[in-house]
Amino acid sequence: MHREIRDHIEDVLRGGDTPKDAREHLAHCDECQTEVRSMQEQTALIRELRAPADFAEDLHPGFYARVMERIEAEGPISIWNLFIESPFGRRIAVASLALALLIGVYVVTSERAMEDSTIALESQQSVTEQIFVAGEDAPAREITRVDQSQSDESSQDAVLANLVTYREQ
């Protein structure tokens, strides 16, 4: 569209007064004529979105009360509403909860494993201390008996390994 028409397009579409040079240009320019015609058709289509003039007359007793009910029901918009109300937000919330659960399980189980290894280490240390208390001259069998009576099963292997080392030394 040429500038002569472009500058006055709202007036042209409205059918209002346009400057003489714009009218003359439009009378001779096929390109501008075609485009103006398209815009006129488009404008007519947009005007189809007008409501009927009498539409609003039969409105809606109690509307304000219903609006207030809705406002009270919805409450103030918070960041949590985004998660609760939208399906995508709900998915994120569920995924986050699942991830938190997994992390929790991992932390608990790894703490238990650490506790077990600590107990094993402690019992191993107590056996070693007893060996030292019993003295280097004590027979190996006696030391082994002390070990069996005082240490739990999980620490047996570690204790035996220590004994072997002790005897070799």
Next chain:
Amino acid sequence: MDASITTLPFPVAGEGTRARTRVDHKTSEEAALVRRVQARDEMAFREVVERYQSKVFSIIFGILRNRNDAEDIAQQVFAKVYFSIKNFDFRSSLLTWIYKITVNECYDYLRKKRVRKLVYESDFSQEDAQRMEASEPAIDGAVPADTRLAQRDLILKLLSKVSEEERSLILLKEVEGHSVEELAGMTGLNENTIKVKLFRTRQKLLRAAGRLTRTR
């Protein structure tokens, strides 16, 4: 047709023609009302609802032609007004702001319902059909109702291709019948800016129509 449309801009604001209408939306009677609503004065909010409800209903019905959902959407519009009015910055008139919210809610509704046809048959009553036929200005007196529905469907699709601001502006111009001067006053923008925006919107709509025609 589409290929012939250039994207040359209008003269920028201040160049050539004058910029006249400037309305101070901060000092009007309406601004005082808005401030009371912002302070959570329920009587003031009631006044806003009563002042604008018929306008909101007619915007919704004009776009959707669906009486069944118009009330629900109108309630949603005023709930949004209530919750968002703290962000109202007085750059435009309250009506312009509410108009934009209303049009956005209509498009939200269309998106949610995945409506690509303008009107569900079940929603379109005989009364609606008669009302529409009787009261709307026709492009051509002989255009049948189903053709007009298809045309409305088309224009709604095309309007979904432009920005919210452009959509509101062209609807305020063509559906509500405001002049460029009035739009400048309502939006707080310069008249030339309004003209530029309208022209670009019209161009975008023509291009969108061209694309739609080619894909059909």
